[in-house]
Amino acid sequence: MxxxxxxxxxxxxxxxxxxxxxxxxxxxxxxxxxxxxxxxxxxxxxxxxxxxxxxxxxxxxxxxxxxxxxxxxxxxxxxxxxxxxxxxxxxxxxxxxxxxxxxxxxxxxxxxxxxxxxxxxxxxxNIIEPWPSIPADLAPLTPVRPVKRSLWSKLNFRKRDEEQPQAQVVIQQGTAPWGLQRISSTTPVDPAGRTAEDLSYKYRFDKTGGSGVDVYVLDSGVDVKFAEFGGRAKNLFSAFGNNTDFTDEIGHGTFAAGVVTSLHFGVAKNANIWGVKIGDSKGPSLIGWWQGLDAVLAAHNQRKSQPGFKGSIATMSLGLKNGSYSEALADLFGQASKAGIHMTLAALNHNEDSCQRFPQMLTKTLPLLTVGATNISDTRARFSNYGPCVNIYAPGESIISTSAQSPTGAMVQHGTSFACPMVAGQIADELVKNPELRLDTEGMKKLILSKAQKCAIKKDPNPQVGEILLLNNGFLGTPS
Known part of the structure; x- marks a missing residue:
């Protein structure tokens, strides 16, 4: 140019x-x-x-x-x-x-x-940061057979009348990924001969979880026509093509959105998804990031005065390299938090102190939730960042979600990028049950951490990791 x-x-x-x-x-x-x-x-x-x-x-x-x-x-x-x-x-x-x-x-x-x-x-x-990566020797990303059956009606859902806290209608899904079972129980997952990539685990959740909540996925774009989103996904903003290019070239954003709210693989199966494209195949730019977060803040400020507003969440599975810092973006994070936008960040995948990364370091001063990753053995994923800036951990290894390669397909991926949207999905569920927290980012962070399982993860070989809190939606015991 x-x-x-x-x-x-x-x-x-x-x-x-x-x-x-x-x-x-x-x-x-x-x-x-x-x-x-x-x-x-x-x-x-x-x-x-x-x-x-x-x-x-x-x-x-x-x-x-x-x-x-x-x-x-x-x-x-x-x-x-x-x-x-x-x-x-x-x-x-x-x-x-x-x-x-x-x-x-x-x-x-x-x-x-x-x-x-x-x-x-x-x-x-401006700089462009590559998309988060994982160790090359970890199992390669694996395709899962396409989900060709009709969606909601064919899922193994059933009402559990004996489990209705606060008069909720509790559903158990019998075709869930392992990560969903782990966050809806207080016991470790027993594979019982299954792999982490099977869709035969059980997930307990509130039938109305996430209804009406707006989840903004700041990422590589979202394939909003994906059948798993059930018509609840729309595009809000793109930093490309004068706000016309919403194509998800690498599938990262579509996968993350599926972890939040897809019918088979999502935590909050009724939430609204808003795609915010801030990076292309080269990676996210911080100019694009500032653009996208500004667009989210504008949409949130408009939505919160409208009937039916249930709350806003921004989930961001990206960050800057060591030593980078943006005062302009930090200022915008502060404004978004003050306005009542709940925000989740991936801890990133460098097996190092997350406080060395921006904006994860802002967790020290803002009510953000920075999320590390665990595996099916209740161990911190060896790529996951750690430290005092990681507030909570969630399943992030061998995660199954929506694939941008096929409108009915799914993929397996690994990374804190996909632990992060699990927490966003749980926030969406809690916003429906706790409407008084719709604009209270501090209160929501405290609630999520209060429900987490303390010391649930096996002792980490790295002494700097400290106590680990594992995401939990409040259900006790093991799904039957």
Whole structure:
């Protein structure tokens, strides 16, 4: 993409990644360097690379965009017709409903001048982080035979009249993955000759669990037409194709959404899914992440005043590499939590302290739930991150869920990416039973942790892991 000094006012949402220290203006009155000056002041053009930056305006800057860019040396009227690169993409985009921001593709040499402007709150460089991976020697991802039978009516569900806490209608599914049995019992799973990939385990849940709750899956996209979603899935936002490209190229988001709410494999079988595509096959960008979370916050603020609102959950199975930090994204996380959005994060798969990763480290200061992974033997998955920033663990090895490769198929995958949406599904169930917690993120976190099984996991060989809490939905004993 060529460098351009032009502007477009498409309403998009984008963000960034690495942490920067903003230099103060050298003079009492800051120099407002124009884009043309920035472009012409490159000392070594060969080494002055162009990159994408997120610029967030100060909270009190309410001026029209024309005025903002005029101060920078941009003229919207003059340049808007020439504001695209060779691929037809705009080099400057404005966006944001909670914080006003824009993205710009510019030379690195222009960073200091723009970031020093008094109306700039944050300026950060965009990065793209690969999707979470697992050790290469772990069992490869395995296809499961397509689920061709009719869905709800053919599942082995039956009413358990003797188990009706708070007058709930309790259902037992006899065709469940092992992970669902584990979170609905207080005893370890006995395979009894079965593998972790069989669909013959038992799951106990409330028939109305998750009804009406909005779960936003910030990921690689969601195949919303998948039969397992029963028409409850829709797309909200995409950082690609000017909010038109919702294709899930790698299947990560569709799989995670299935763990939340698919009929065969999901925790909360009645919840609404909203696909928020923040990454493509290359991985999520933090510009896309900022975009997506801003879109979720806008949708939540609109929904919570409407009839039938049951609560909002954002589940995010991604994170930044060691040493990365985004002040702009951390600010947005804080706003989303304050607004009442319940958020779950994957602990990631590096077998290290999760507090070294962003945004997992925000668990120390915000009511987020960062989730590690366990296996069918009640052991921490050897790839799972750990430490004080991991609040809770859930099944994350040999997990079966929806496959974007087939509208009726399923896959086996491993990772904290798929333990995380299990917790999101449990929050959806609890929001229906505890409506007073719809906007109380602190209270919901306490409730989820209070139901977890303390010390349920076998002693970990790593002494830094400490106590492990295992997700549980409140059912005692073992499904019969």
């Amino acid at each position: 060529k460098f351009s000094t032009t502007l477009s006012t498409s309403i998009l949402l984008l963000t960034t990644l690495s942490k920067f220290t903003f230099a103060a203006p050298a003079a009492a009155e800051p120099v407002h360097t124009s884009a043309s000056t920035i472009a012409s002041s490159i000392p070594d053009p060969e080494n002055d690379a162009s990159d994408d930056y997120l610029v967030v305006l100060a909270d009190d800057d309410k001026r029209p965009w024309d005025e903002v860019f005029a101060e920078m040396g941009y003229n919207q009227t003059t340049f808007s017709a020439n504001s695209v690169d060779d691929d037809g993409n705009s080099d400057i985009k404005t966006f944001g409903t909670n914080m006003r921001a824009f993205t710009i593709k510019m030379k690195e040499s222009g960073y200091a001048s723009v970031s020093a402007m008094p109306n700039v709150k944050y300026m950060e460089r």
